[in-house]
Amino acid sequence: xxxxxxxxxxxxxxxxxxxxxxxxxxxxxxxxxxxxxxxxxxxxxxxxxxxxxxxxxxxxxxxxxxxxxxxxxxxxxxxxxxxxxxxxxxxxxxxxxxxxxxxxxxxxxxxxxxxxxxxxxxxxxxxxxxxxxxxxxxxxxxxxxxxxxxxxxxxxxxxxxxxxxxxxxxxxxxxxxxxxxxxxxxxxxxxxxxxxxxxxxxxxxxxxxxxxxxxxxxxxxxxxxxxxxxxxxxxxxxxxxxxxxxxxxxxxxxxxxxxxxxxxxxxxxxxxxxxxxxxxxxxxxxxxxxxxxxxxxxxxxxxxxxxxxxxxxxxxxxxxxxxxxxxxxxxxxxxxxxxxxxxxxxxxxxxxxxxxxxxxxxxxxxxxxxxxxxxx
Numbered sequence: 001x002x003x004x005x006x007x008x009x010x011x012x013x014x015x016x017x018x019x020x021x022x023x024x025x026x027x028x029x030x031x032x033x034x035x036x037x038x039x040x041x042x043x044x045x046x047x048x049x050x051x052x053x054x055x056x057x058x059x060x061x062x063x064x065x066x067x068x069x070x071x072x073x074x075x076x077x078x079x080x081x082x083x084x085x086x087x088x089x090x091x092x093x094x095x096x097x098x099x100x101x102x103x104x105x106x107x108x109x110x111x112x113x114x115x116x117x118x119x120x121x122x123x124x125x126x127x128x129x130x131x132x133x134x135x136x137x138x139x140x141x142x143x144x145x146x147x148x149x150x151x152x153x154x155x156x157x158x159x160x161x162x163x164x165x166x167x168x169x170x171x172x173x174x175x176x177x178x179x180x181x182x183x184x185x186x187x188x189x190x191x192x193x194x195x196x197x198x199x200x201x202x203x204x205x206x207x208x209x210x211x212x213x214x215x216x217x218x219x220x221x222x223x224x225x226x227x228x229x230x231x232x233x234x235x236x237x238x239x240x241x242x243x244x245x246x247x248x249x250x251x252x253x254x255x256x257x258x259x260x261x262x263x264x265x266x267x268x269x270x271x272x273x274x275x276x277x278x279x280x281x282x283x284x285x286x287x288x289x290x291x292x293x294x295x296x297x298x299x300x301x302x303x304x305x306x307x308x309x310x311x312x313x314x315x316x317x318x319x320x321x322x323x324x325x326x327x328x329x330x331x332x333x334x335x336x337x338x339x340x341x342x343x344x345x346x347x348x349x350x351x352x353x354x355x356x357x358x359x360x361x362x363x364x365x366x367x368x369x370x371x372x373x374x375x376x
Contacts, residue, residue: 008059011124012050013116014069014078015109016040024113025053029121033114043081050087068120070094071134079136090123092116095299096132141265144237147229148256151222152303158215165208168201182209226256227375237264240359247358248369249318252376254311262304263359271353279305280349296345312348323366324350 008027015022017040025034034053038045054063067082068090082089098119119130162178169175173192176185186205189197197205230241230252237259244255258264268274275281279299285292298305316325324347332343354365364370 008063009124010050010054010057010059010063010065011117011120012053012065012067013113013120014067015113015116016069016072016074016078017109021046022109022113023049024110024117025049025057026117026121027057027059029118033117035110035113047085064088066090066120066124068092068116068123070097070116076136076142080139090120091134091136093132093134098130135266137265141237144260144264147222147226148253148260149303151219151226154215154219154222158212158219161208161212161215165205165212168205168208172197172201178212182206182212226252230256230375240264242373243359244355245373245375246370247319247355247364248371249314250311254307257303257307258355261301263356268356271356274353274356275349276300278308278349278352280308280345280352308348308352309344312344312351315347315351319365319368322368324354324368326367 011026011028013024015024019040021038021040021042023036023038023046025036026032034056036049036053038049050065051061053059054061065086066088069078069092071091071093076091079089079091097116122130165178165182166175169189174189176182176189182205186197186202186209191197196202230238230245233239233241240263241255241259244250244258245252262278266277268277276297277300279297279302281297283294283297285294315322316328319325327350328343328347331346332340335343351365357363358365
């Protein structure tokens with residue numbers, strides 16, 4: 001839509017709660033926002049308040065409406081609905097919002113809605129630094145994330161159950177291999193005096209064993225579904241996963257995670273955007289003669305950030321002749337363990353950029369070995 005300085009626009013921000021939503025309306029800076037409360041997820045109430053705000057501010061019914069809300073539990077359905085209703089929408093990264101630096105900052109849902117709508121006016125006027133806008137994935141791109149996130153959830157739950165089983169047995173001075181069927185192992189266990197396990201403990205361990213077996217079946221089913229999708233999928237994301245698997249040192253899990261969470265739907269304009277989105281950029285603090293590093297930013301996708309560090313360690317092992325490995329060994333290889341850990345973050349960032357270029361142009365990272373694609 002073409003906009004001019006005189007184009008009438010109604011600005012609205014959403015502060016999303018579980019039972020109610022706070023809405024703040026204005027037409028520009030210097031005007032006290034109109035505040036309203038509607039039932040949560042009531043689309044009819046939102047449209048009604050928008051129409052009433054237009055009448056209140058003397059705007060024509062066809063006036064443009066610009067909205068914003070913070071990314072969170074409500075996800076992106078609200079953005080998609082607003083766009084379908086002809087309302088401009090921005091989903092904002094909450095951690096990037098400009099705030100007052102005073103130590104004690106009053107905060108309520110009503111105040112947050114008012115502050116957000118005023119920032120929206122500034123953003124609409126061209127002041128892009130007031131926050132960062134989240135790129136909204138398509139429904140298909142968002143849906144592809146569920147398989148590996150469910151797989152991660154099941155593996156974490158399996159680890160908790162295994163630790164619980166080992167803890168109960170350690171209380172009796174015993175230990176078993178939880179990766180094998182529990183029934184025969186429990187029957188063979190004896191306490192320090194040669195007596196069998198107490199009945200209560202045995203029953204509880206058998207219940208935990210049933211949960212563990214169920215989780216193992218679910219994990220195996222999801223892993224099989226993932227392998228089949230990688231083999232048969234023809235969309236761009238699956239092609240990227242297979243392309244990553246051709247590099248030695250990158251396995252099925254990491255290639256899938258990179259494709260579904262990062263490279264498959266993000267649109268990077270250059271390599272400098274890759275590291276910050278994974279939260280792998282440094283955060284220096286410099287004032288006068290004082291200089292210190294505050295660590296990495298840890299912004300962006302935490303799944304990708306953790307995997308990037310893991311893949312960087314694996315890259316040193318499986319790609320010893322690559323240029324990135326030689327760079328790391330020259331800079332950090334002979335340093336202390338702390339220096340090597342700092343260096344691995346830098347390597348992870350460089351490797352992410354190299355993988356992005358590899359997927360975009362097909363150019364293999366310098367010195368890296370390529371292998372036949374193996375799907376496990």
